[in-house]
Amino acid sequence: MRNKLFVLLLAALTSTLANADIIHQEKSLYRNIFVEDRDNLRCLKFNVKDTLTHQSCMLKNDPDYLVFNYTKMMFASLLMIEPPKSVLIIGLGGGTMSNTIHHLYPDAIIDNVEIDPAVVKVARKYFDFIENDKISTIEADGRIFIKRAALRKQSYDWIILDAFNGDYIPEHLLTKEFLEETKALLSENGVVAANTFSSSALYDYESATYYDVFGDYYQVQTQRRSNRIILATKSGQVDSELITKRAEAVDASLKDYGIDIYELINAMSSTKNNQDWPKNTRILTDQYSPANLLNQ
Known part of the structure; x- marks a missing residue:
């Protein structure tokens, strides 16, 4: 089950921005901030141009699971x-x-x-x-x-x-x-x-x-x-x-x-x-x- 979950997470993390819903975005004093949802995965990003620069991710139905x-x-x-x-x-x-x-x-x-x-x-x-x-x-x-x-x-x-x-x-x-x-x-x-x-x-x-x-x-x-x-x-x-x-x-x-x-x-x-x-x-x-x- 864990291996299957890991494969699914990798697929989600490497998906294009078009496949994710941006549920929050703002420009702070220091950076551009984006929060994206893709199915059960939620990720924090500081750069919309690069789909692999996730700063933090969590499973919405299991927040304690360590994604990275x-x-x-x-x-x-x-x-x-x-x-x-x-x-x-x-x-x-x-x-x-x-x-x-x-x-x-x-x-x-x-x-x-x-x-x-x-x-x-x-x-x-x-x-x-x-x-x-x-x-x-x-x-x-x-x-x-x-x-x-x-x-x-x-x-x-x-x-x-x-x-x-x-x-x-x-x-x-x-x-x-x-x-x-x-x-x-x-x-x-x-x-x-x-x-x-x-x-x-x-x-x-x-x-x-x-x-x-x-x-x-x-x-x-x-x-x-x-x-x-x-x-x-x-x-x-x-x-x-x-x-x-x-x-x-x-x-x-x-x-x-x-x-x-x-x-x-x-x-x-x-x-x-x-x-x-x-x-x-x-x-x-x-x-x-x-x-x-x-x-x-």
Whole structure:
């Protein structure tokens, strides 16, 4: 049943715009926003010209089901940490990650940071985004929030970087300085999980920059030329026996969301054994981060 559902989802996601009903559209201060329905699938888009740039999708009759593979890959983070008590998500989309984490860890504090108030409004109205006394939504630039959180001496067990502007990750969220600021917010045994793309022309630059800040890290890749999840901690590598123990602890609960934690373990690799970028790759900094130029 799951395989059949996946095939149907792929067909819906790759359908042309003419086959979808646009149920909401607006031009915000930051982007063009579209909400599309096609049968049981509802998707948020930031660019009408490209039918494959969906930012978030959900099944209307099963909002908890994780449609995108990369959202499932994000949960490899749980192999790096104990059950999180505090989570920071930069980039809201439809609120899928926040909702799922809340269902798994209802006592965890979750801070969602989204620069665009229109996206927050759409998530609330069209994507069943949950907000309560444990879940906060902050309308702010992610980097500014992180700077201010550091001044307040806040810390998080799990920091998720998932901000996109419709083309790629905003360039000020790619630099060494930003990653150093983010690392400073991690609890002692926390993890940063970043959604990037293995097909991006920025792959080498991103890899080198994360390595410069965190040292060796893990990456999760289940398909070629698709999403890559970077998992970085303050302490570097995690003992393999501990990873196995944590997988056993979360396996049953993650299956309810279509996540196979052992499949994710097989998709993980460490830069300790596989530094797949040139040694002379230039680090992205606040003075050198020409993301739009490089990502062509």
